[in-house]
Amino acid sequence: MKYTQKSKDEITNGQTTLGIEFGSTSIKAVLIGSDHQPLASGSHDWENRHENGVWTYSLDDVRMGLQKCYQNLCQNVTDKYEVQICSISAIGVSGMMHGYLAYDKSDELLVPFRKCRNTITADAEEKL
Numbered sequence: 001m002k003y004t005q006k007s008k009d010e011i012t013n014g015q016t017t018l019g020i021e022f023g024s025t026s027i028k029a030v031l032i033g034s035d036h037q038p039l040a041s042g043s044h045d046w047e048n049r050h051e052n053g054v055w056t057y058s059l060d061d062v063r064m065g066l067q068k069c070y071q072n073l074c075q076n077v078t079d080k081y082e083v084q085i086c087s088i089s090a091i092g093v094s095g096m097m098h099g100y101l102a103y104d105k106s107d108e109l110l111v112p113f114r115k116c117r118n119t120i121t122a123d124a125e126e127k128l
Contacts, residue, residue, distance in 0.1 A: 003081055007039050011077060014087030018073075020066070021094045024048070027069040031077065031088070040080055042073025054120065056112040 010016050010033045021028045029042045044065045048055050057065075074085055102110040 003039075007033050008081045008083060010034060011039065011081055011085060012083050014089060016085075016088050017090045017092065018088050019092045019094070020069070022062070022065075027065045029069050029073040031073060031085070040073055040076040042069050042071070042076055044069040044072060051112065054112050059109065 011031070015034060016039065017032050019030045019032065025045060025047070027044045027046060030038050031040045033039050046057065046061060046065045048057050050056075077083065077085055104110055
């Protein structure tokens with residue numbers, strides 16, 4: 001697919017938006033231009049693990065996966081547009097639909113990363 005000069009200029013001038021989604025099987029990133037069309041994307045596959053009775057990802061998995069996903073996106077931009085991302089105008093981050101990270105006011109993780117695969121709330125759900 002041939003890119004437009006406008007797309008290349010928007011990347012060079014930092015006039016793009018980056019969307020990141022932490023999905024249950026992969027982390028995905030997409031760079032979009034002012035016309036809201038995708039310019040480039042990247043991804044990183046990952047797998048949750050069962051620890052202490054909870055399906056989770058370690059924070060190291062989150063950080064490393066995000067870095068690899070972004071690195072993949074940057075390589076896609078370089079390959080496609082022959083420029084590098086130096087800045088962007090906005091970032092949006094989404095987590096999996098039923099997952100969450102709970103932090104205290106000191107930014108310490110209160111509980112392991114929880115994901116929708118967990119069924120530890122079944123008793124409470126039944127009572128409700």
